[in-house]
Amino acid sequence: MRISHWVVLLTAGAVLSGCATLSEDECLTADWYGIGYADAAAGKASSQVASHRKACSKHGVSLDIDDYLSGYDEGLYRFCTRSVGYSKGLDGYDYTGICPSHLENNFMDGYILGSEIYDASREVRSLSSQLSNQDNKINELEDNIAAKTTLMLSDQVDVAQRYELNTEMENMRDEIIELERSNERLHYQIDDLNALISELELDYRYGEEL
Structure with missing residues (x-):
């Protein structure tokens, strides 16, 4: 039938x-x-x-x-083809071994590449979110420093308060430095992952041409 x-x-x-x-x-x-x-x-x-x-x-x-x-x-x-395996890997499909042995190698060749790209892309999104959050934190700290600088230069505070405000601003500047260093590391990690994704995509296209 x-x-x-x-x-x-x-x-x-x-x-x-x-x-x-x-x-x-x-x-x-x-x-x-x-x-x-x-x-x-x-x-x-x-x-x-x-x-x-x-x-x-x-x-x-x-x-x-x-x-x-x-x-x-x-x-x-x-x-159970290479192209479907690749597509399913990109989608985060959880393969349960349904392909018979004579078809599985071809499927897995694409699936492994797709899954690696899926994992790397997910990590890029996670790191990019962390980077965005830290950028926002830096902006917030810079706004706080500007506000405290304005307050410190006003007539509303005495010497002791100015000293306290200055200490707070120094701590915030130190925090900004640490966040900027962290952001630099995140940029390197994201660049490395994007390079890996491009390499894996080329591997798939090269395999399709063989």
Whole structure:
């Protein structure tokens, strides 16, 4: 049994939409080969069939396991490719070993590269957020120093208060220096990670050309 290209796409759309179970109409008109194909093409484990079986049993419909698994096996050929592995790695997909041994190496070649880029990109976002927070802290400290300088030069404070304000400003200047040093290290880390990402992207493109 085989299905048309349009049936595959329509079934895949239904499965990928996030439905945990099938409706009564879907069970009654189910193309189990197509559903199996779509599940595999979406990277879902074959155990997904259990939720389909449970959903349809409520409506008195039996699942055709042979058709489902036949479609599932065929769908793995669409999923277990280098390009899909790379795309899934970029998305942070948690691979559970669904590809058969004769397809897995090709899938993993792309998946590992994509996953490394995903991890490096996530680290870049984390470091960039830290950098932004520290920039904001530096601006806040500089504003405080300016305000305290204005206050210290006014007639509203005495000598002792001026001394106290000066000490506070010195501490804030020291904190700014430490933050600026930290920011410099963060910039280096971000640059290194971006260089790694570019290298990994080139590795993938080079592999595609082979």
